[in-house]
Amino acid sequence: MSSRRKRGAAGANDGGALAFKKKLKSDDEILAKVAKLSEAEKKKPKESVTLQDLNLPNVSKEVVDLGAPQVISEIEKTMLSVAASILNGHGFGYTIPTRTSANQLYVPQLDRIVLKDKSSFRQYGNMSTVRKTAITTRILQLIHQLCNKGIHVTKRDLFYTDVKLFQEQGQSDTILDDVSCMLGCTRSSLNVVGSEKGVVVGRLIFVEDGDVIDCTKMGVGGKAIPPNIDKVTGFQSDAKFILLVEKDAAFMRLAEDRFYNRFPCVIITAKGQPDVATRLFLKKMKSELKIPVLGLVDSDPYGLKILSVYMSGSKNMSYDSSNLTTPDIKWLGVRPSDLDRFKIPEQCRLPMTDADMKTGKEMLEEDFIKKDPRWHAELELMVKKKEKAEIQALSSFGFQYLTEVYLPMKLQEGDWI
């Protein structure tokens, strides 16, 4: 706090922006703070708290990543139990875990949402569930086929294989999630993937479907993150941290300036709202490399929302949360307090709209904000000042201010929360 005041005073005459530049130390000294964070990360126990350790009432299990042979075996087991149910006189049906919010639980120790153990019996011999039962059976058959062939398709492809039965994509999508919960595996284990949006660049080497990908040799455009995470293996890296960027404009600046060569890191973005593939990739990369993730997002409620999706998951995928979420992301910037500290000009700040204010106020009550008083204080400041700013607002001090001053300064001071 005292250093912040000092800085503010020092920069009063020259706009603050240049004052920071003068205070930058050598790159090695700048890296020292991050190196400490990385070391702490590597020393963390291999698996911290698991759902089993907590032994929560009414919470049974989480879905896990399964390989294709295991998924096939789970489907076959399911069909055998259906046959048994028929022979026992209970009829043709499936026991499906309930995915409504009443059956969801936020677990603070894990910092994610999990499903409780309520379920329902979906039976064929009932007018209200006969269609859903038929669709469930068809989806199980299609997944069995996909896993047998070892190929991946999108939800849309799946829908088109039997439009007559599914009628609309919403129906096959919903039941796909049911099937994933029922089999106890992640949606990506079912070989049904979303579209890819993310890109990655920097000090990272991995193997993708047999090809060795060196992300330091991916030019300025980076490597597209594949939709099928199970084809990604063998992460290797000498990076000290992962820089998670909200937008592609900032990604482009960092890639073109080869920021990762000056400060060894991996730079990743989903270009806005994170897709499943990018979230899986980040999660896998972080847990294998054991290095910290620093988040660079716009200073607005939407930027925080994006961090929250990476960290806690989205509600409708809650059953899949442990595989999709990266709980301990540090909020590097652009934070509401940065606006004054870095003296972002008034005209580069935008007034928050009514919708922004509503989202901001709602988020103040959310668990992932409340659990860290520093996060809560930043969001309170945003809502109080009714101001937001994009990462690009830093361009007002020069196109390369982001890579040459702002980020090095942040790293030097260990200014993440």
Next chain:
Amino acid sequence: MSSRRKRGAAGANDGGALAFKKKLKSDDEILAKVAKLSEAEKKKPKESVTLQDLNLPNVSKEVVDLGAPQVISEIEKTMLSVAASILNGHGFGYTIPTRTSANQLYVPQLDRIVLKDKSSFRQYGNMSTVRKTAITTRILQLIHQLCNKGIHVTKRDLFYTDVKLFQEQGQSDTILDDVSCMLGCTRSSLNVVGSEKGVVVGRLIFVEDGDVIDCTKMGVGGKAIPPNIDKVTGFQSDAKFILLVEKDAAFMRLAEDRFYNRFPCVIITAKGQPDVATRLFLKKMKSELKIPVLGLVDSDPYGLKILSVYMSGSKNMSYDSSNLTTPDIKWLGVRPSDLDRFKIPEQCRLPMTDADMKTGKEMLEEDFIKKDPRWHAELELMVKKKEKAEIQALSSFGFQYLTEVYLPMKLQEGDWI
């Protein structure tokens, strides 16, 4: 036509889909038709008709790609002529080419839109143009700086460098286009780029900012196309054609099945509406490799619109059209006549909405459709039947029908128009 009828009859009992599979020849034979098309492509004269050759009245010049030193020199020349104008008593101002549709011309021989030679004098000493003149000067200064530093930024970055002057991004964007026309160079020569969306995979090697990128070794996710095309050089390929795909779901199917290893090709997609970076990349790749481009889009007006943007450009970028457009794309599929021919089930076809019908009817009048009677006939069929279908509708015959039957059959029969 006769072969189409025969096929329809042959497939009457088994849904048609399997009938095609039986008719597939060996891969070498399938490739024969494409090989002919490729040879024809390579024999084309190096530069076909240019704007100069046509010697059109009221059409002076097109913008061209310029290197950074040339852009710098053009800016300096412009400022010298401004100084001369002041000394001559004509005041401070710029001569700006008019970009309105009244000053645009579709040139059938080139199959693209070009600007005619109307221009206006934008002067500082006039209440209605003083702001625009100031913004133009500031943009020229910023571009000069970008070209000097050799870095690339987005339009949004540019806007944020002087929000006080630009007020809103629309204003700096518009004048950026004016500056591009005035200097006679493409927007990408100004080092202002759009965001990247496209990905590429297949039999292609190129150099990106010094890194050698081998697109056969890009796993299933492919290589992200960089926003700054001037960093891309040294295209090498043994591909027989470029497969331009509208959507990422189809791209994923082709990449995962490594379609390019069976039929040597390069596969590229912009994931929907094409962005400038993907269009520049396609144009550059095609003109250096001299191989045909086959388009695979949805059978709906939007799919055709996407082809038209690749081929003829969009109206508001018309001045930049020669650098952005790839005129001779072959329409491979999914064409309206394919729906019956491949017996796409009724439930996988979608009724066209009112907006679809309106767009479809308008497109029937457009030059790029009218110039080829076969294209016109296909669109007429679509509008007449009021039916559309997505590429994914082919999944109704199996997830890999696209790569194993549909595309090989299309290639075997040379069924593109």
